[in-house]
Amino acid sequence: MLKLEAAALTDAGRQRSMNEDRVWSQIYAASEGEAVGLFIVCDGIGGYLGGEVASHWAVETVKRELNDLFCPPDPRATVQLSKTELDAALRGSESTRLSGLRKLENRVRQAVQKANLVVYQYAKQKPDKAGDAGTTITMGLVLGDRAVIANVGDSRAYMIRDGQLHQITQDHSLVATLVAAGQIQPREVFTHPQRNLIYRSLGHKRDVQVDTFVQMVNQGDTLIFCSDGLWEMVQDDQKIVRLTLEAKSAAQACRDLVDAANAAGGEDNIGVIVVKVT
Numbered sequence: 001m002l003k004l005e006a007a008a009l010t011d012a013g014r015q016r017s018m019n020e021d022r023v024w025s026q027i028y029a030a031s032e033g034e035a036v037g038l039f040i041v042c043d044g045i046g047g048y049l050g051g052e053v054a055s056h057w058a059v060e061t062v063k064r065e066l067n068d069l070f071c072p073p074d075p076r077a078t079v080q081l082s083k084t085e086l087d088a089a090l091r092g093s094e095s096t097r098l099s100g101l102r103k104l105e106n107r108v109r110q111a112v113q114k115a116n117l118v119v120y121q122y123a124k125q126k127p128d129k130a131g132d133a134g135t136t137i138t139m140g141l142v143l144g145d146r147a148v149i150a151n152v153g154d155s156r157a158y159m160i161r162d163g164q165l166h167q168i169t170q171d172h173s174l175v176a177t178l179v180a181a182g183q184i185q186p187r188e189v190f191t192h193p194q195r196n197l198i199y200r201s202l203g204h205k206r207d208v209q210v211d212t213f214v215q216m217v218n219q220g221d222t223l224i225f226c227s228d229g230l231w232e233m234v235q236d237d238q239k240i241v242r243l244t245l246e247a248k249s250a251a252q253a254c255r256d257l258v259d260a261a262n263a264a265g266g267e268d269n270i271g272v273i274v275v276k277v278t
Contacts, residue, residue, distance in 0.1 A: 002145060002219060003029070004037045007251035008273040011258045013229055014266030020044030020051035020135075021227050021271030022059045028070040034144035036069055038062075041271045043155050043227035045134035045201055050123070054133035054203050057122060058115040062139060065111035069141070104148045105212045108141050112150050112202070112210045119203030134203040138169055138225050142217060142275065149213040153201045155271075156231055159215065160222040160244060165237040168213050172200035190235055196228075223275040226257075229268035233261035250274040 008025040012018065024040040042058045044051025115137065123133040136153025149157045151169040154176070159166045170176065174197040178184045189195060202208060217223070222244055234240055234257065243260060247253035253274040261270045 001034060002217065003278045004035045004142060004275055005250050005278060006037060006039060006273060006275040007249065007254045008039070008041075009251075009254035009258055009271075011262065011266075011270045013269050014262050016269055018052060019269050020055055021229065021269040022055040023225075023271045023273055024059050024063060025273050025275075026063075026070060035142075037140070037142040037275060038066055038070070039142070039223070039225050039273045039275060040137065040139040041155050041225045041227055041273055042202075043136040043153065043229070043269065043271060045136070045198075045203075046132040050133040051135065053122065054119045054135035057118050058135045058137055058202050061115035061118045062111045062137075065114050066107065066141065069107075069143075101146060101148070101214055104141060104143065104146070105214065108139070108148045108150045109210045109212055112137060112139070112152060113208060116152070116202040116208040117206065120206055123203055134201040136198065136201055136227070140223060140225060140275070142223070145217055147215040147217050147223065149215055150210050152208055152210055153198050155225070155227045157213075158224040158226075158240075159217075160224070160241055161218070161220075163241060163245070165241050168215055170211060171198075172211075173198045190232060195232075217277050219277060221277045222253075223273075223277070224257075225273040225275075227269065227271040229266075229270035230257060230261050230272050233264040233267065233270075235264075244274060247274075250276050 004027050006025045008023040010021045022042045026038045029035040042055035044055035136155040138151040138155040138157045141148045154171040154173045157168040175189045175192045175195050243256040244253045258270050
């Protein structure tokens with residue numbers, strides 16, 4: 001049976017006075033069955049108040065929408081997709097497992113879409129405080145040997161497996177589009193004059209498209225969720241791997257990664273979650 005160890009950390013960086021990144025890490029370890037983990041990183045957009053409000057409400061909304069997965073099953077519930085039901089589904093027959101995964105993906109997608117609507121409506125109702133509010137999001141819901149990953153924007157989810165760093169999510173940014181089209185090289189992402197331009201985020205439109213990915217997790221794997229304040233500063237994949245795997249705990253890995261981002265300039269807020277699968 002797989003176990004999860006996780007830690008989360010944010011830092012304003014060396015060049016920003018306000019920290020608009022928000023992180024959330026939660027693990028529910030039942031006495032029976034697999035642990036459930038929820039991990040969220042949001043990077044606020046919109047400057048003073050706007051980005052800070054957007055990232056806060058995005059995290060709070062996703063937490064609320066998925067809260068029932070972290071509560072003991074309610075025998076009176078008839079519609080609620082409880083943790084116990086999902087746990088059973090993912091350990092059943094192949095067809096049952098696929099059905100359970102589709103339900104998980106749908107739940108995660110709906111939670112992020114609800115977060116988008118909350119931020120959008122807040123900005124409309126209080127334009128003086130948050131008229132340009134927006135945020136990226138990358139998140140993971142881990143249940144047993146499966147992780148459902150979702151993202152909007154350019155915050156990322158990675159997996160370290162067998163000493164190699166693998167990017168799970170895809171950036172919704174101009175430079176990522178240019179790389180995919182072969183118009184620039186991957187290394188040019190870090191120096192392109194429009195590297196901070198993203199074309200998808202929470203809060204700027206009533207509806208948003210959410211990318212989801214289902215990822216197998218094995219003993220010894222490590223998941224990393226982070227804002228661009230980390231990956232734009234620590235550009236060497238092997239350095240991320242080394243700092244993460246050499247750390248004695250998930251908390252120490254977060255601290256070492258944030259320190260590395262600041263040592264490289266700390267040009268933006270930094271948000272990171274490290275999840276070790278044991």
